[in-house]
Amino acid sequence: MTTTNRPATTALVFEHRCEACHGEGLLYSPVWRRWHEREGEARLAWRADHGGDADWYASPAYVALRLERPAGPQEDPCGECEGIGSIPTELGHQLLGFLRRHLNT
Numbered sequence: 001m002t003t004t005n006r007p008a009t010t011a012l013v014f015e016h017r018c019e020a021c022h023g024e025g026l027l028y029s030p031v032w033r034r035w036h037e038r039e040g041e042a043r044l045a046w047r048a049d050h051g052g053d054a055d056w057y058a059s060p061a062y063v064a065l066r067l068e069r070p071a072g073p074q075e076d077p078c079g080e081c082e083g084i085g086s087i088p089t090e091l092g093h094q095l096l097g098f099l100r101r102h103l104n105t
């Protein structure tokens with residue numbers, strides 16, 4: 001029986017997934033989330049009054065609410081990972097420092 005004396009390989013981990021944005025790099029805007037919550041509540045209340053088959057999206061109530069939509073984008077870059085979706089490990093920071101030093105010469 002032959003054996004090899006190769007050392008066990010260890011993966012070098014330079015980054016880990018950002019838990020704040022689940023690796024997406026974006027977070028849904030809180031002002032948009034609040035608007036959608038208001039819209040959902042208003043839709044349920046309106047349909048309770050007008051019947052489930054009534055067209056909420058053609059109603060004056062929805063048209064008025066639609067005018068109150070936030071002006072900004074629905075997603076913002078994640079502040080935790082600066083929109084990248086991952087965060088460097090200590091080893092990743094060391095590699096970035098090495099690259100900065102040698103690429104900026």
Ligand SMILES: [Zn+2]
Pocket residue numbers: 018019020021022023024025026078079080081082083084085086
């Ligand atoms: Zn993130």
